[in-house]
Amino acid sequence: MNQSYLKMSSEELKQQFDAVLAEYNEIKSQGLNIDMSRGKPGSDQLDISNDMLNVFVDGNFKTEAGFDVRNYGLLQGIPECQKLFAELLGVKPENIIVGGNSSLSLMYDYVAQCMFIGAGFTPWSKQGKVKFLCPCPGYDRHFAICESLGIEMINIRMTSEGPDIAQIKEAVKDSAVKGMFVVPKYSNPQGITFSDSVVKELAELTPAADDFRIIWDNAYIVHDLSDESDRLLNIFSVLPERNKNMIIEVTSTSKISFPGAGVSCLASSEENIKEILKRLTVQSISYDKLNMLRHVKYFKNADGIKEHMKKHAKILKPKFDAVLDTLNADLSGLEIAEWNEPNGGYFISLDVTGGSASRVGVLCKEAGVTLTNVGATFPYGKDPSDSNIRIAPTFPNPEVLKQAVKVLTVSVRLACLENLIK
Ligand SMILES: Cc1ncc(COP(=O)(O)O)c(C=O)c1O
Structure with a gap:
């Protein structure tokens, strides 16, 4: 000693x-x-996933429903990849949008939409000052998104069970506080998994802003180091009806398959998915469905992952x-x-x-x-x-x-x- x-x-x-x-x-x-x-x-x-690159040797590029994934279409993602992520996240496939390789892009695009276009509400930038709560220490790129979009950041303490709920409850009394980013499992950088009680308290928040959003960045959802893994309560399972649009969950296979060539997804309420698709329709014709099918063929299901x-x-x-x-x-x-x-x-x-x-x-x-x-x-x-x-x-x-x-x-x-x- x-x-x-x-x-x-x-x-x-x-x-x-x-x-x-x-x-x-x-x-x-x-x-x-x-x-x-x-x-x-x-x-x-990276080598672990190399075989994924050979899944198309049979020349079959079609989904179960016969859709050719090499072509345009299926903006929300191929159904089997929606199903794969739905199983992993414990939500319904129709509540999933499968994206490109980066969940960070999904987060940036969503927050930018909220700021400048709106996502079922008046754009935040037209409502006055916009503030986000930032549990810290936290992920630098979440903070960079806020800074680049002109969102004022408020530090929130982290405890061993997750962000300080008392501090959050006080802060959301301000209607300019529109959201927060959290990493609920194996947080970056402290590796903290939110306790059931913190997840429930977050689900039941009563923010002054009715367009308050929590970006639930579940980047490390299956990234356990041993069998003694942490268990995270599914926030959608404890979300009261009044807060049904409050959660935007994202994850990706960046640290499952390839960080530069994985697949990301976003899970949320039916209304939010509709609003996001409205914007996506302008932004893109479709994401990379070859890669979605490649991941499905390789992993098969959540157990495979x-x-x-x-x-x-x-x-x-x-x-x-x-x-x-x-x-x-x-x-x-x-x-x-x-x-x-x-x-x-x-x-x-x-x-x-x-x-x-x-x-x-x-x-x-x-x-x-x-x-x-x-x-x-x-x-x-x-x-x-x-x-x-x-x-x-x-x-x-x-x-x-x-x-x-x-x-x-x-x-x-x-x-x-x-x-x-x-
Ligand atoms: C918490 C968290 N979210 C998102 C990302 C980036 O994810 P993606 O590669 O899907 O953009 C990282 C990468 O380090 C991360 O730590």
Whole structure:
């Protein structure tokens, strides 16, 4: 067990500082060049799905109903792919729109529609100021969507069960608050799965704005690391009639098959689906149905996807363990950092004390390890306590990963010691 830095005398701290600085300089001299900035699958994970590219060798490009998927048409997606996602999400196929490769595009397009065209209500931009609630730390690209569309962001605390419901209940009393993005399972970056009670409280919100929308970004719906997976309550199953249009759920196969060439989907109420299709009819003639059929032929059903995800878990679990082992060995007991041990998802979230996260980012960069920009996990890139660091362990191979996390832990110790000996 490491000795707490907080209980050391100034003399002991100075000794620690000299030792850690020497360790840091030694690592720096190795000239590493490791990118841990984004959560993307390694090439070994991409290889798992290669056989999907051969499903058309029989020359059959037709759906069960005989529709040729190479041609225009079926704007809402091919029925068998709607069914596949419906099974995965626990909704009806007619409540699904199957999109292109990116759920982020579905989210951007929907929020832009709400802002400038309307989706069954007066466009938000014509109603005055528009605000979104942002549970944070959170996903930087959700915040980027808000920022690019001129939506003011309000920070909402995350608890171990999900976003702080009391804070949300207070904030939605303002009718300018039109929505929020959430990642309800294995949240990015903390790996938190919302408890049943948080899901129910969200479902039963009474916002002042009757066009309030929750973008339920279920990006990590089947991304378990082991059999001890988290279970997320299906929000549609507890949604009162008065809130039937409040939820827009999205997911994709980006981290199931291929991030650049997967299939995304959106699930919502009949009225919302109708409104979205009105806009889509102008925007496109159809998405890539060859890819939809490719995914259906390959996975067959939701169980097929779940079995497939076990192969990903086999590759990812040792990587997550490698990060956690190093964090535990190097940082536990020092009382300068806390981190989560998620059961799934793509990230480990590290919080450091003393407002030293930015300094850790700089030290890592100078030693050849690029992290996600420190601050990116908060709206406007501003972490109020400069504490959060997102670790993305999936892409580097395990050996490289170990080196990278070592650089990180030495940098955390050095940055905190710099503060303590000031
Ligand atoms: C929470 C979350 N949502 C969405 C995405 C992007 O999904 P897609 O590839 O479907 O656009 C990511 C990717 O990292 C993510 O972490």
